[in-house]
Amino acid sequence: MRNYISFFAIFIVAEISQQSLSFVHSPSLVRNTALLGVNKNLPHPEYTIDDESDTTESTTPVDKGEYFSVTQTKEESKEEPEVSKGGPPIQKPEYGALSQGTVMKIQVGDIALARKAWKKRRRSGSPLLVPCSVLNVDRQSMVRWNMIYLLEKFGLSKKDGIEISASDMANRYRTFLKSSLQNQADALSYSSNNEMIKDLFNKKTQESYGVRLVEKDDQLFLKAPISKSKAHQRTAKTPVLQFRLPKKGDHGDEDTMTHTGYLRARKEDKEYGFLPLSAALRVSQKDDVDSGRVEEGSIHPAVVFDYDAMGDGGSPLLTLSLNPRGTRDNLKMKTDRRFMPIEDPKCMFNELKVGQGPYQAKVVQMLPGRALVDMQVGREVSQAGMVNVLGTLQFKDSFESDPSVAKKSKWLIKDFDDNDDDDDYEDDSESVIAASLEDLDFDEEEDFDEEDEAGIAEQLLALRDSSTFEEGTFEEGEEEEDISNNFEVNDDGSILFTDPDTGKPILLNEDDGEEAPKGFGSKMVKEKPSKNRKFKIMNHQAAEEPKTRIVSKHLKVGDVVDVYVRTVSKQSGQFAVTTNPAVQGRKAKDMKKENDASKRLKKLKKSLGGGLRLIYESEGSECEGTVKAASKTGDWVYVEPDIEGLPVGIAAMSEELSGVNSGDRVRVRIEGVDEERGQLSLQVLEKL
Numbered sequence: 001m002r003n004y005i006s007f008f009a010i011f012i013v014a015e016i017s018q019q020s021l022s023f024v025h026s027p028s029l030v031r032n033t034a035l036l037g038v039n040k041n042l043p044h045p046e047y048t049i050d051d052e053s054d055t056t057e058s059t060t061p062v063d064k065g066e067y068f069s070v071t072q073t074k075e076e077s078k079e080e081p082e083v084s085k086g087g088p089p090i091q092k093p094e095y096g097a098l099s100q101g102t103v104m105k106i107q108v109g110d111i112a113l114a115r116k117a118w119k120k121r122r123r124s125g126s127p128l129l130v131p132c133s134v135l136n137v138d139r140q141s142m143v144r145w146n147m148i149y150l151l152e153k154f155g156l157s158k159k160d161g162i163e164i165s166a167s168d169m170a171n172r173y174r175t176f177l178k179s180s181l182q183n184q185a186d187a188l189s190y191s192s193n194n195e196m197i198k199d200l201f202n203k204k205t206q207e208s209y210g211v212r213l214v215e216k217d218d219q220l221f222l223k224a225p226i227s228k229s230k231a232h233q234r235t236a237k238t239p240v241l242q243f244r245l246p247k248k249g250d251h252g253d254e255d256t257m258t259h260t261g262y263l264r265a266r267k268e269d270k271e272y273g274f275l276p277l278s279a280a281l282r283v284s285q286k287d288d289v290d291s292g293r294v295e296e297g298s299i300h301p302a303v304v305f306d307y308d309a310m311g312d313g314g315s316p317l318l319t320l321s322l323n324p325r326g327t328r329d330n331l332k333m334k335t336d337r338r339f340m341p342i343e344d345p346k347c348m349f350n351e352l353k354v355g356q357g358p359y360q361a362k363v364v365q366m367l368p369g370r371a372l373v374d375m376q377v378g379r380e381v382s383q384a385g386m387v388n389v390l391g392t393l394q395f396k397d398s399f400e401s402d403p404s405v406a407k408k409s410k411w412l413i414k415d416f417d418d419n420d421d422d423d424d425y426e427d428d429s430e431s432v433i434a435a436s437l438e439d440l441d442f443d444e445e446e447d448f449d450e451e452d453e454a455g456i457a458e459q460l461l462a463l464r465d466s467s468t469f470e471e472g473t474f475e476e477g478e479e480e481e482d483i484s485n486n487f488e489v490n491d492d493g494s495i496l497f498t499d500p501d502t503g504k505p506i507l508l509n510e511d512d513g514e515e516a517p518k519g520f521g522s523k524m525v526k527e528k529p530s531k532n533r534k535f536k537i538m539n540h541q542a543a544e545e546p547k548t549r550i551v552s553k554h555l556k557v558g559d560v561v562d563v564y565v566r567t568v569s570k571q572s573g574q575f576a577v578t579t580n581p582a583v584q585g586r587k588a589k590d591m592k593k594e595n596d597a598s599k600r601l602k603k604l605k606k607s608l609g610g611g612l613r614l615i616y617e618s619e620g621s622e623c624e625g626t627v628k629a630a631s632k633t634g635d636w637v638y639v640e641p642d643i644e645g646l647p648v649g650i651a652a653m654s655e656e657l658s659g660v661n662s663g664d665r666v667r668v669r670i671e672g673v674d675e676e677r678g679q680l681s682l683q684v685l686e687k688l
Contacts, residue, residue, distance in 0.1 A: 093260055094179035096142040097149035098304050098318075099238040104137045104259075105251065106302045106320055108281060108294055128289065129280040129319065135299070136246065136256040143184050144200045146177055148209060149238060151222050152231040158223070160387075162231055166197055166220040177240075194220055210332040239307045239318060240264045241277065251299065263316055265309065275316055282321045294322070342388035345378025349389050349568075352377065352575055355585050357564030361391060361577060363555050370394045371555050373563065379573060389573065393563060397578035398555055593676075600678030607647050614645055615680060618670045624688065625651075627664045639668055639682055646670075649680025657684055664688075 098104065109131035116126045150172045155162035164172075170181040170193060181193050190196035197220055201213040212223045224231065242264060243257035250258050263277045281294070282305055288294040302320035311317030347359075361373035372390040379389045555561070563577035564584050583591065608614050625641040628648055637660055639651040651668050653660065660666060665688040674681040 092178065093242045093244045094257075095146075095177045095240050095264055096137060096243050096257065097146050097177075097235075097238050097240050098137070098142075099145065099149065099234065100304050100306070101324070102137070102145055102304050103141065103301055103324075104304070104320070105135045105256075106132045106279065106281060106300060107135055107251070108132050108296055108298045108300070111289060111294070111296055114283075114289075127282050128285055130283055130289075130294065132279050132281040132302075132320065134241070134259040134261075134277065134279050134318070134320075136250065136252040136258045137243070139184075139255050139257050140188055140200070142243070142257055143181075143188070143196075144205070146173065147197070147200070147222065148211065149235060149240075150176070151211070151224055153235045155222075155224065155228070155231060157228040161223055161225040162228055163221045163223040166193060166222075169197075169222065197222070208332060237307060239277075239304075239316065241318075242274065263318075265316060277318055278311075278315055279318045279320065282319055288322065342376065342378050342386055344376075345386065345388070346376040347378070349377050349379035349573065349575070350570070352565055352568045354565055354568060354591060355583050357577075357584055358562040358581070359564070359577070360560055361393070361563045363393075363557050363559045363561070364390065366555070366557060371398070373561070373577060375563070375577070377575070389575070391563070392574065392576045393555070393561075393578070394576065395555070397566065397576070397580065398561070399579060597676060597678035601673070601675075602678075604647065604673075604678060604680065608645065612673060615670065615673055618643055618646065619672045620670065622667060622669045622685065625666055625668050625682070627660055627662050627666060630661050637666075637684065639666060639684070641668060641670070641680075641682065643670075647680060649682045650674060650677060651682035651684045653684035657687055660684065660687055 111130050114128040114130045116128065147169060150169050151162065151164045153176075154168070154172050155164040173179060173181045173184075181196075185191075185193050185196040188196060190199065198213065201209075201211065201222065206212055210224065212225075214221050214223060240263060242260045242262040244260055246252050246254060246256055246258045250256075252258060259277075261276060262274045264272050265275050266272055281300075281302060283289060283294050294300070300322055302322055303324045304318065305321040306319040308317045308319070311319075359375045361375045363371050364374050365372040371393045373393050374388065375391055377389045377391065378386050381387050561579055563579055564581060566576045566578040566583055568575045605611055621643070623642050625639040627637050628640055629638040631637060635655065635658065636650055636652050638648050640646075640648045651666075657666075667685045667688060668682040669685055671681040671683050673679070
């Protein structure tokens with residue numbers, strides 16, 4: 001009897017006997033033949049011998065107490081199906097490509113053989129990998145997955161992605177998957193291949209899988225908007241399992257295909273061979289095992305979670321999951337922006353300008369911090385032709401007014417005293433409105449200002465490497481003087497400043513982070529109260545109290561919103577939009593200028609404890625100050641007033657004071673806030 005044992009069977013036995021822990025079901029009787037059945041006497045259905053032909057059996061010990069049985073039928077190597085006397089032809093096995101997210105029916109094996117899914121992390125909540133057996137798959141679904149697999153593997157590269165014709169697919173199905181596409185159509189009650197393809201890839205299915213079915217020149221084509229290289233990457237991760245028609249006693253019906261226990265893989269000699277497939281079910285100890293949901297012998301529908309050609313001691317391992325959430329998304333091909341054709345765009349990308357709108361845009365994809373919207377914008381690409389360009393709508397740019405708040409809002413005008421909290425002047429809506437004018441950052445890097453986090457010592461020392469003045473502080477042609485070498489930090493953390501004129505060291509007090517005092521410094525000369533100062537403070541407060549609150553707009557895929565063009569990048573071929581109508585009709589240059597001013601004004605408020613009260617209280621007052629930088633293109637200088645708490649401001653001066661240079665001492669008058677620049681406004685009165 002041993003003479004009938006094939007070399008291939010001995011090879012399989014040797015391979016499995018070397019595995020210390022295998023997910024091949026144990027005890028198992030696996031047969032390398034086209035005729036397989038289910039042994040009902042075993043705890044779980046296993047593949048056993050059907051006495052339909054002369055066969056021999058050899059049982060070889062694998063591990064202690066375990067046996068692996070391999071049998072071989074005569075004439076098995078013939079390509080053509082055998083025909084029994086007066087009976088139908090013997091059915092040959094065929095193959096199914098099961099990528100991540102595909103569904104199949106499995107049976108749980110011995111839970112005692114489970115192992116941790118995360119080998120390098122000893123966590124109590126780590127998922128378990130439990131041995132299981134793949135029983136069957138839905139036949140119609142398998143045919144659909146096979147056609148998508150053939151598209152990815154053999155599709156021709158086109159300007160809008162990859163494509164395969166129905167005739168070419170039928171040829172590839174027969175040669176590569178060892179089955180006739182017409183036979184599949186007959187088994188599924190379709191009159192023709194084309195009828196089956198159209199039904200399997202209806203409009204809803206095309207949307208779910210990210211493919212397109214088009215008809216041209218009286219022929220069907222299956223297309224996908226991805227590159228050939230990405231398609232091959234997907235097929236490399238897809239196992240091709242061996243299936244057969246169901247038989248009496250199998251788990252399933254005539255609409256399913258039964259797994260034989262093997263998969264087809266390419267060997268080192270580039271030839272295809274058959275290897276026993278190990279399968280494991282990814283479960284939770286608490287939710288699945290302890291709850292009794294998963295137990296030995298239980299049958300479940302599961303999705304393909306992962307495939308590792310060397311995952312089980314050097315043998316193929318298929319990992320499945322009971323949770324389809326997220327995993328099913330892997331079935332859909334992620335559209336490459338280069339291959340999003342559009343036939344009739346509503347507008348062209350090269351004609352987009354900042355401030356245009358409103359446009360109706362449909363939310364097509366949600367990403368971290370932003371959404372992709374479709375405005376039907378076309379762009380000419382050399383290879384792909386006319387493609388659709390998606391816009392970016394950041395969540396911070398998606399907001400709407402809340403009319404219900406307008407009834408509750410009231411104008412708040414009151415006198416202010418020294419006990420008032422500066423937070424009362426905080427503009428709740430300013431950050432939202434200003435955000436709609438910020439430049440789009442396609443790298444998704446957050447606007448982080450290190451100066452706000454560092455102490456004074458760090459800020460002064462940073463002067464030696466780069467300027468502490470933010471970009472945009474100086475006008476074109478202006479220069480700042482490097483005074484960083486005049487500062488030193490003592491061992492106790494105190495800061496020592498050396499006067500560049502006298503050489504006298506001056507000890508500076510570092511701000512401890514508390515609110516800046518509201519009083520004036522010792523260098524104050526005199527105060528000229530402004531008659532309308534209180535009115536300006538109250539008016540400023542009233543202006544900052546919004547009549548209608550701006551709230552964030554919740555977005556979801558499928559929403560249609562009115563948007564306005566916020567930024568356009570011709571170099572990268574991208575654009576961003578906002579739902580804020582305030583940008584309508586604005587010029588990009590003006591918006592950038594206002595954006596810079598808004599940033600500086602926001603930073604100015606933060607440096608003053610959250611509001612502008614100190615500036616408005618000081619308006620009209622005169623004091624001394626030090627020129628930090630002089631303008632070479634205009635009649636102004638940057639002066640740091642000697643009023644404690646006030647930052648460097650921009651000071652206008654008359655023509656007779658044009659000789660003022662950096663480091664000079666001057667007398668200035670507080671004029672308020674320069675709204676256009678977002679800075680403290682001063683007036684130089686005289687040079688000291």
